[in-house]
Amino acid sequence: MSSEIAIKVENLSKRYQIYDQPRDRLKQFVLPRVRRMIGAAPAQYFHEFWALRDVSFEVRRGETVGIIGRNGSGKSTLLQMICGTLNPTHGTLETKGRIAALLELGSGFNPDFTGRENVFLNAAVLGLSHQEVEARFDDIVAFADIGHFLDQPVKTYSSGMVVRLAFAVQAMIDPDIFVVDEALAVGDEKFQRKCFARLEELKSRGTSILFVSHSAASVIELCERSLLLDSGSRIMYAPAAQAVRAYQKLLYAPKADHESLVREFRAADSGAGAVNGAAGAAGAAADIVLAAQDAARNAESTFDPGLVPETTTVYPAQGAEIQSIAFRSEDGRVVNVLQSGETYYLEMQGVFTRDFAGVFFGSHIRNIQGAEITGQRYPEEGSYVPDARAGTQFKVRFAFNMNLIQGAYFAGGGVWSAEEPACAHRIVDAVMFRITPTERKKSFGYVDLAASEPTLDLSGCAINAATPTM
Known part of the structure; x- marks a missing residue:
């Protein structure tokens, strides 16, 4: 082979x-x-x-x-x-x-053993020595993030905790x-x-x-x-x-x-x-909506302190430092529970620590899988903000019309220059936010691009409206 x-x-x-x-x-x-x-x-x-x-x-x-x-x-x-x-x-x-597998929930775990004991047991089955497991143990525990339950029997875990520990063991051994x-x-x-x-x-x-x-x-x-x-x-x-x-x-x-x-x-x-x-x-036929479900719509955009991203990646600061990134509503409040179809501003603030002949700013919105849904740049492609001086504070706002489908998303931004180093500073997944459900689902995927209500004309068509065809 x-x-x-x-x-x-x-x-x-x-x-x-x-x-x-x-x-x-x-x-x-x-x-x-x-x-x-x-x-x-x-x-x-x-x-x-x-x-x-x-x-x-x-x-x-x-x-x-x-x-x-x-x-x-x-x-x-x-x-x-x-x-x-x-x-x-x-x-x-x-x-x-080496093959690592996450096939069934809790497979390979002894329910009477603690999480700690199961980490060593599961890793040993995968061929790691005790010393190798110890070297990776802190990374496994940090990834699983199950707190004091690590020293409790696995049979007391919720299904989410079991999959956290199982994935952490399998993924952190570099298979x-x-x-x-x-x-x-x-x-x-x-x-x-x-x-x-x-x-x-x-x-x-x-x-x-x-x-x-x-x-x-x-x-x-x-x-x-x-x-x-x-x-x-x-x-x-x-x-x-x-x-x-x-x-x-x-x-x-x-x-x-x-x-x-x-x-x-x-x-x-x-x-x-x-x-x-x-x-x-x-x-x-990618995602046929079989039935519409009623869902309550939040009265207003709010801030949920529990929406904290765990995949934030901060690039090295090379001439600029981003000090904060947050979504703000029209009235200036910091929010992360947003309503679909409303306008919000992703505000990025920071300071330049060296002189640049030209810079531009960018932002991104990603889904749970990490794919970029959309992003913005200021100024437009091929243009730059001239003469960014050391010590200058900056605040850039990107306006988004949130035509996103209900779900969780991640946003971040960065500062790039026309010279080396190209990336002055960047933070990926700096913000986690949620789009609340609309009153009735009419679109699917990630983005609602519907311009108006769908129309149907059955005049002159041999179609029975009561039994639509596929």
């Missing part, structure tokens, strides 16, 4: 024997042997179920690959075989380096291959952002990541490629956005169209044909 390949899977299959009655298991163990002894053809007393069949793909070193598919498509079976906890029926599987199942969905928004930041850090160090999630946005933003499974078979191994669109098309298509779509996507995957626009059309 090439040194650039971390995982190589060829024709991997897993078969289970399903028995209708317990006694059939005993029959299968005894009677075929007896029948062969007397020269009769052996009988079979079970049904075959193939959880995975003839799946092949490769993962390069430092690559993040999403594993997507409906429940029961074989995702967990595939991950268990890669991690070595399940043996394949047929096929070959090669991996290179060569990191397998993450849906367990991250248990964590709160701040912890999810922290985890995604750590995944990006591991990726930059050459760790290969297998990521399983039902969140289309997370897969597209985190993964280069995605493997789409359906009924245990490979349907497509393609760029993440393309594979996700195909998955969503399968997910929302009528049952009568399922098999034809599977054939179509397989043909595209093998290069034998083209998707003929199906993948593009699937984008329209």
